[in-house]
Amino acid sequence: MNKGGNSRKRPPPPSSHQPSPALKHQATTPTPPPPSTEEDFVDEDVFFDETLMGEEDVESLILRDFEERQALASRLSKWARPPLSDAYISQSRSIVFQQLEIDYVIGESHKNLLPDSSCQAAIIRIFGVTGEGHSVCCLVHGFEPYFYISCPPGMGPDDISHFHQTLEGRMKEMNRNSKVPKFVRRIELVQKRSIMYYQQQKSQPFLKIVVALPTMVATCRGILDRGIQIDGLGMKSFITYESNVLFALRFMIDCNIVGGNWIEIPAGKYKKTAKNMSYCQLEFDCLYSDLISHAPEGEFSKMAPFRILSFDIECAGRKGHFPEPSQDPVIQVANLVTLQGEDQPFIRNVMTLKSCSPIVGVDVMSFDTEKEVLLAWREFIREVDPDIIIGYNICKFDLPYLIERAQTLGIAEFPILGRIRNSRVRVKDTTFSSRQYGTRESKEVTVEGRVQFDLLQAMQRDYKLSSYSLNSVSAHFLSEQKEDVHHSIISDLQNGNAETRRRLAVYCLKGIGEGILLWASNPSLVEVYLLSEDAYLPQRLLDKLMYVYNYVEMARVTGVPISFLLSRGQSIKVLSQLLRKSKQKNLVIPNVKQAGSEQGTFEGATVLEAKAGFYEKPIATLDFASLYPSIMMAYNLCYCTLVTPEDVRKLNLPPECVNRTPSGETFVKPELQKGILPEILEELLAARKRAKADLKEAKDPLEKAVLDGRQLALKVSANSVYGFTGATVGQLPCLEISSSVTSYGRQMIEHTKKLVEDKFTVLGGYEHNAEVIYGDTDSVMVQFGVSDVEAAMNLGREAAEHISGTFTKPIKLEFEKVYYPYLLISKKRYAGLFWTNPQKFDKMDTKGIETVRRDNCLLVKNLVTECLHKILIDRDIPGAVQYVKNTISDLLMNRMDLSLLVITKGLTKTGDDYEVKAAHVELAERMRKISVVVAFF
Template sequence: MAEPVLSNIPSESSGFILTRQQFDTPGGISFQFWLKGNQGAFPVTVPGQEGVFFVLEEDLPRIEPLLEPITDWRLSPLPLKDLQQRPVCGLYSRSLKGYRQLSDRLQTYAISMIEEDIRPVDRFLMERFIQDSARVRFSETSAQLQPTNYEPQLTMLSVDIETTMRADRIFSIGLYSDQLRKVLIVGEGKNEPWLEYVNDERALLQAFVREVEQYDPDVFIGWNVVGFDFRVLHERARRLQVPLNLGRDRSRIQVIQSANGKWFCRIAGRVVLDGIDTLKGATYQFESFSLENVSNQLLDRGKLLGHQQDEGLNKGEEIQQVYRTDPRKLAEYNLEDCKLVWDIFEHAQLLHYLIERSRLTGLPLDKVGGSAASFDNLYLPRLHRKGYVAPVYASGESQMGAPGGYVMESRPGLYNQVLVLDFKSLYPSIIRTFMVDPFALAEGTGTECCPDDLVPGFNHAIFNRKEAILPGIIERLWQARDRAKAEKNTPLSQAIKIIMNSFYGVLGSDVCRFFDQRLSGSITLRGHEILIRTQEKIESQFGYKVIYGDTDSVFVWLGDDFPVDKTQEEGLRLEAFLNQWWQDEVQQRFGLPCHLELEYETHYRRFLMPTMRHSEKGTKKRYAGIRHFTDGSEELVFKGLETVRSDWTPLARRVQRELYRLIFSDMPYKDYLKQVVKQLKVGELDDELVYRKRLRRPLEEYSKNRPPHVQAAQKLYDQLSDSKRLNRFSAGMHIEYLITVNGPEPISLLRSPIDYQHYLDRQLVPISDGILMFLDDSLDGISAPQISLF
């Protein structure tokens, strides 16, 4: 590791933690942190540390002989126990190598280990309640870190590279920020302020290092920037023997692939953020996460090249051609891709979201997912201070029946005046109200408690109402979210919502350390009870029908003749009554304050609850309606139907939206459907008949089941030369095809007539009859030619 480049840092400084590293030294494990403070980025090194995890005291007679071949360890009794009340000891090592040897050795002999998967550098911060920022006091030999609040001003730099199709040569590197706009490109030409030509690929990489050092960004952003851009940069630099010294201490970057195929990039003092992963983590959903699609959805503009074939077969060839004939045009395309990523990050406030997430949970900015790590960071230090350690990994009670969210049997039909009442953050509010908590469960079931201090759960769970940890964590997050909403801080509000909602998953997943179906069942089964009793109360107290319910919502039919102008008032009346009723119920049954909060959310002026296909039973998680707002405006809403699913053709999706709009607005629809069928059969709608579906695995792995898009891909594969097949038919590739009289054919090799009857029977009939059946009508009845009786 390179030596840190120290600047004139005061003896006490504060900053936001950008990166964290751990490495072995002769004096023990050293931790190195890079922080961004008021005077720039600075390193902090904490030497002479140990790694620790826990083992059960009852296993010591087996453990000590097994560890004799290893020299770097010590065992220490601790005033701690696991959640089954068993005493534990700490097993320490002064090196990361020794730490791994200890855990590998014990795992080989099936010895239970506790919290062994927590990196020592992460534990160092976690146990000090250091989340995103730290105050550092420097001494001559070390540094002390304490938690603090610090508002960072981080600089971003968007990076994108253009390469050959095999990525065995880099043509250009684009760089974009609010202060830097530049493309470095191999070739000959006149340099411009934004464009610099270099002689060869070695010079290109060296120029890139120079630009990064001059601009000195805290954060790199890009699109698949780790798995492609930095991976290729790292590989080409290695092959050309160019030191890619992008670290703030002038160390080289590290690009590593994990066992599950995920790529990671480590740069001392700098963070690399992938736009796709960040959007997914912030719960954005798109049919495709291609840069072309996402930029069009969020920014209303797309890429300069490859508009039609993004992720398809011709984009790579187009880039090669443009580089040969007009390198300046390729540079413009390269820079625009950088700017698209920058603008997406700005539009969605993604960096702000990640900073707020770090502030709340202690997760590094570049941590993908991280719900279990968030829980650990918030929960474990508080659990340790109660005298407990976590359970042995995923060792909680199972096979007890802990179903998912409650989904009510729907009542299919076409309705007027439907209200949706939604429990605000139902699962977190259940945890908070009913004291659902691993520590409270251990205290309630494993110690002598006064019966008045106990709260019954489900699956034989009993919780101690006075000793819970998790409800307090949720209460603090809840209050922070209320403040964020009041301040219109959307990224913070979203971060808190995601964190709170992830807690149930951590308790209910058998790949998480706190998995226990007494905990998850006490959440989901309580949720079932709450929805069922809410339905019963609405129907008995008000006489309305609840036509559907899903996890945290109930859909209430007021009646087709209920006045539109009274729905808002009635929704608020239901909300107020039910909230007070639940307050009284929880207090009377459990003697607890109730944190359940029901909100009147939506009024549908018209609402369709469809049936399952080829059945009279109602569907689940599928409906449509006209949402009516208090100002008189309306919005057409689809949930789970064909119009929001990418595996249906553009024609089916367009026709469904228009047909439902007409019917919901009581407008004539038969002439519209007749016209669509006529246009289909004469070939006027061919552009809307293209299926677009992704290969879930490499083409060669489809052996037994070969669905239409795989058949189309195979036909395309068979027509291409060997060079053009390379890396083209891997998992993730989208195939565009049509159904012809000779089966599926890729659009680029269409040879047979289109099978219009297929599109009528498999696309238009299903989406039309889903609503027409409630009008005693059908598409066949509308479109079939009428036979004269005379």
């Protein structure tokens, strides 16, 4: 029952032939509209469902339904977007908006804009927000899908025409059912060059094959891959170029659009759509050639006032069961809407099943049936029209749950949550598998025109944490933790009274539901069950971690749509940059066949032998800055500078024009051909330098946030270029490049070690002989023999400067820090106090040891941390030994808090009990090993 519905005045009854009126955006009068729109049709369903409840109730149900919808409508309408000004309505001004999402649909091409074509075509849809906060759906016409093949030598215009006919015929065979009049629209002869290998000629003839619809690119590629009959040449198969570029990305690249940038369509160049297909305030058609894409700089680096919805649902699960949409009702939906750039939400509400006592500052909307709750939420989404939807685990839980629940309840009209009229949200199971992120099953929920940002996914990608429950993530980042609601009492609270449901609503809005963390011996089996999520904390996390800025900047730097950043891997970002740069240089990128595993793997970096020990003299650390990017720049390593072994023999290139890498590959120097990868890297690193300089100058916290997000994105982006070339199952692997990079790296670390030990000697006039005690990939740890930190720092700086001079620019060795004292256990395992100024140490730094690993129980972690503290900071080794002994003794005497033992092999938390399987024996064994570390001394 509506909280505001206590005035039960009857509206004029609707005429008997018309269904109950739809909820309109600006509901002011109760006059029912004609039953012609989709919304009215939808309401007819509602009418039918409820008639099943009993004939005599029908009229009162209609009336009540009508009245409540009116009340809801007036409640929701105050949250609508700002109304359009006259200039927009008269179409006398240009439309400038920040784009957040781009996709495409197949439709009739626009007759006025494209008078020549009258068939089905891809229509690009750009969704975004203007500076004033108006929502935009821009329908772009005239952009066609295409790809390239290299043109067989001697092919003239007639041959191309024949080839076109043959290809068209094969396409027809493959698509017998399709009514498309023409599959291959045209074939153009163009001058391009493949990005692969150094070539002396500037360009060669290529054929640009333009097809009718985006999906035909793959079909056509298949035909050309397998081979096609060509007059005079016989059966011939082709390598295709850029045939794997997603259509929307192709469009963005060709129009110079990067993720999240501003787009302008001048007045007169757009036409209001005849029949709105979206719920956006501004919807119009235009030609792709009329778009102006603004680079994200200056005034166009700002953010539009997006509407960000954070939501969370609560379900009444049966005792001991995880809620299932086929059985368990949705009892609450909590919502929070914030304008981008503001620190407080402008909407806070909660929709509850059954009555709920008021909550200060929150709009409580109560309903008698679950169906009303769901439909109210749908209306809310439509009215508020959020650009970004966030939440915790919404992609895998909340959104699919709502949709499946609506299916169970037979509410066919519920899943129209996107910006496209009549278009239902689709749920698809997906799996994402990579070495970096592991295999993760999720669900893909397409909400057209709105960006989804699941904070859980973002956390799992960006941070290594031992638990990803909202509770523990909040504790980690926000230093606040809310009281848990145990899952078993959710149903009790719901089944109580208005007051207990209020308690539940407060939890739903602000608190955190119970998260049961099951740690199995195999951490990949770890499952986090979050029975109730939360609407408030995701928004706080989003703000605290500056996710909007960081992700928009990442999209701008790499050029991919924002949605790719959470749904796709690293390599698409590099590919996007590579395609953009290649286009500028008139180069095209081949589709390499999946080479299988025969290419195998390549040798990586050198890890210097660790001279294990406890060092009580300062250890200076020298690091190469951005090692792999700088190697690629210094030696011009790229696809287009690599000389094939055959060409090395044939071309007879003078030795001063090429570099031969330690792994035996040959690359030409920039004078002959400047590499694209080095150029991308130079731009990224130069941009990062600028961003960091601007960051220093910036006063405004928002500007700072943008700049910091940018410099971070630029760094991450530069570092992933090398990985892209070595990804054998990627888009364009080139192990010649990656193995050359690592081979230079290996040479450099050895060279550095030798130089330090040769120069800093007593014979060379220094006080002591320097010794390199360890080094990994891009760093060397040096004991100069001096005993004070400042002296070690000075020698470190001197060494870095001296050694940098011996390398090709921009390779640079830097002095970074001193460890004092330093405990080196083995390769990749060490601890020490970290000094960047000689007055005081910055922190205790530990690498690779139990303290930083997530596969030990808390006891081990705490014990080792405590020992290291005693050894490094207190310098009390006997104390550390005693501490270990006491702990083992406590353990054996069964005096240990069992919760410290969770997460260890053989120990599982089941409910409130710990199942202890021979734990004491096992842990005593573990402790013995740790005491070995202490016995070091």
